[in-house]
Amino acid sequence: MRILYGVQGTGNGHLTRARVIAPAFAKAGVEVDYLFSGRARDKFFDMAPFGEFQCKTGLTFVSRAGKIRFVETALKNRLWQWFQDVKQLDLSQYDLVLNDFEPVSAWAAKRQGKPCIGISHQNAFNHPVPVSGDSWVNRQIMQHFAPTTVALGCHWHHFGCDLLPPFIEPIRPSEQGSGRVLIYLPFEDANDIVALLKALPEQAFAVYHGEAPDSPLPANVQWHGFCRAGFQRELASCQGVICSAGFELVSEALVLGKKLLLKPLQGQFEQQSNAMALELLGVATVMQQLQSERVCQWLAEPEIEPIGYPQMGDALVEWLLRKDWDDVAGLCQSSWQRAKLPEAWQHKWATAY
Numbered sequence: 066m067r068i069l070y071g072v073q074g075t076g077n078g079h080l081t082r083a084r085v086i087a088p089a090f091a092k093a094g095v096e097v098d099y100l101f102s103g104r105a106r107d108k109f110f111d112m113a114p115f116g117e118f119q120c121k122t123g124l125t126f127v128s129r130a131g132k133i134r135f136v137e138t139a140l141k142n143r144l145w146q147w148f149q150d151v152k153q154l155d156l157s158q159y160d161l162v163l164n165d166f167e168p169v170s171a172w173a174a175k176r177q178g179k180p181c182i183g184i185s186h187q188n189a190f191n192h193p194v195p196v197s198g199d200s201w202v203n204r205q206i207m208q209h210f211a212p213t214t215v216a217l218g219c220h221w222h223h224f225g226c227d228l229l230p231p232f233i234e235p236i237r238p239s240e241q242g243s244g245r246v247l248i249y250l251p252f253e254d255a256n257d258i259v260a261l262l263k264a265l266p267e268q269a270f271a272v273y274h275g276e277a278p279d280s281p282l283p284a285n286v287q288w289h290g291f292c293r294a295g296f297q298r299e300l301a302s303c304q305g306v307i308c309s310a311g312f313e314l315v316s317e318a319l320v321l322g323k324k325l326l327l328k329p330l331q332g333q334f335e336q337q338s339n340a341m342a343l344e345l346l347g348v349a350t351v352m353q354q355l356q357s358e359r360v361c362q363w364l365a366e367p368e369i370e371p372i373g374y375p376q377m378g379d380a381l382v383e384w385l386l387r388k389d390w391d392d393v394a395g396l397c398q399s400s401w402q403r404a405k406l407p408e409a410w411q412h413k414w415a416t417a418y
Contacts, residue, residue, distance in 0.1 A: 071170030089378030189218030231316035322371035373405030
């Protein structure tokens, strides 16, 4: 079987999932080509697991100071280039397209009649999971942005639906904590983050951000560009995480038992819904604005119980190779049976899982 794996490159969550699935494909001896879109090629990093990957313009969104800018998003997305990329992508050599919310490969598969299996957190919103800020426009985006033949959704809880647990790289917790709080707020202005942390001089912070601030760093703040290895080391040793409400980083923090303070991206339905779900599950605190008082209150909160999600890469690849693609429920059920959820979750949305 030869597979084209299309991955959305906006943010790093989709890439994180691909980094879990790629080694499972390699171990199984599956021939896989990778296609990424949503950012320029030189903005990707740590891409060795994907070999000589393709990179397309795709579709993305523009944010500034923690808010989606809808007019700028419409102006930035080059729909004619996207349409040409869809037309020119030849899938004749592939048996299957695996798709993580990537619009070029998904629409090319639809046009050429190729089976396309979607694996993404966005697909979870096809089910009755907690949602906030829903609208007709959001539903149209979720359904038509990257259409698939079979849609597999991932979430932190099954919520009584046919969903999969998160795909997480194995992370070994550090035996010695750093005492720092890890901050990953890629949609916020760098200077706004500095101003927030300057008001909390007694707490040490490690910030990972794509831009350096103009204002001087206070003594309690370490500032880093994107580095996967360094980020993972900091995550393993930190005392808590302040981040946006994306899916993959939160998943890693939950496995490590790191308490979470979320600042969801305003105007982004998925992040607002994620924040609601985590509050309902009792594993995160949410702030809608960058507020030092809110951070100070959160710092005093206790740690959370680590959550035991199974390793999902091999399970997905085995299921794909069996070609039993109609049995989504069986894959979901067997996956949750291997999960170790907190006792407080056992009565929530209880099912046979």
